[in-house]
Amino acid sequence: MKTITFFYDVxxxxxxxxxxxxxxxxxxVGHRVRHVPVxxxxxLAHHGQLGPAEIAPKRDWTYRQVAWLAHRAGVRLDMPVHHPFNPLALLRLAAACALSxxxxxxxxxxxxxxxFHHVWHGxxxxxxxxxxAGLQQRLAEHMAECGHPMSEPDSPEVKQRLRANTEAAIAAGVFGVPTFEVDGRLFWGQDALPMxxxxxxxxxxxxxxxxxxAAQVGAGVARAR
Structure with missing residues (x-):
């Protein structure tokens, strides 16, 4: 059974x-999944890229498209009051649940x-x-029930775990989220699931x-940065 690594940022x-x-x-389809927060x-900084929400016309299109995709799939997706936002606090909560x-x-x-529900519901x-604080309490209770107490989100160990996850993603060739890795192959984006x-x-x-x-196609021109 293959293990798929799902690199994500909320x-x-x-x-x-x-x-x-x-x-x-x-x-x-038999498989295992590792949900890895990055x-x-x-x-983006490693690759010298802007995020889609940092380019004004692309930002508008992104929000329209995800609203449509959610509508078509029957999935709840409520835009948060601000987007983009700083996700570090949430990612450290994630990493605090991932140290065992x-x-x-x-x-x-x-x-x-x-x-995800914390961000995209309500x-x-x-x-x-x-x-x-409410989210941290729920996660702490869940982790205690699982027998793996949640770590302190602001601890050096948690911060290092998040850095290590991000560095591992970059080393694997990840350039965006979500990305799914299996057998060294990367599948990028929600629309890559059928592939x-x-x-x-x-x-x-x-x-x-x-x-x-596909990786052997030559580049005919490169823009100066």
């Missing part, structure tokens, strides 16, 4: 949509869903202190050389 509405689509998209801003040896830097499905401020399923099911295209050939 700031991304596409990551939320992918998480909600996952059970149906992968139904009947700092999307760190990934068994977690391998990842969050379980309950924690991951709670984090239209509130993700960094509201009262809401954050990922085809790979898991053994579609012959993936052994035809077409995957490798």
């Amino acid at each position: 700031i991304s509405p596409y990551a939320h949509l992918a998480f909600k689509a996952w059970p149906q998209a992968m139904a009947g 700092l999307f801003a760190g990934v 040896p068994a977690a391998q830097g990842g969050t379980n499905r309950f924690v991951t869903e709670a984090l 239209g509130g401020d993700p960094n509201d202190p009262v809401r954050l 990922l399923r085809a790979y898991l099911e053994g579609d012959a295209w993936f052994s035809s050389g077409a995957w490798e050939a």
Whole structure:
């Protein structure tokens, strides 16, 4: 059974949509999932890129598209009162639930869903202190029930875990979220789920050389930065 690493940042509405689509998209395909929180801003900085919400026309389109995708899929998606926002507090809560040896830097499905719902349900401020405190309490209770007490979100160990997750994602070639990694292959975006399923099911295209050939296309021009 293959293990799929789902790199996510709760700031991304596409990551939320992918998480909600996952059970149906992968139904009947044997697999394991590691939900790994990363700092999307760190990934963007490494590649010298702006986020989609930092480009005004793309920002408008992104919010329209995710609203439509959520509507079509029957998934709840309420835009938070501010977007983009600083997701560090939430990502550190995630990392605080991912320090046990068994977690391998990842969050379980309950924690991951709670984090996404905090941002994408209700239209509130993700960094509201009262809401954050309530979320931290729920996660702490859940982790205690699991037998893996939650770590202190502001501890050096938690901060290092989030950095390590982000550095591992960059080293793997991740350039955006959500990204799914399996067998060293990266599948980027909520709309890559059908392609990922085809790979898991053994579609012959993936052994035809077409995957490798795509990386051999030469660049005809490069813009100065």
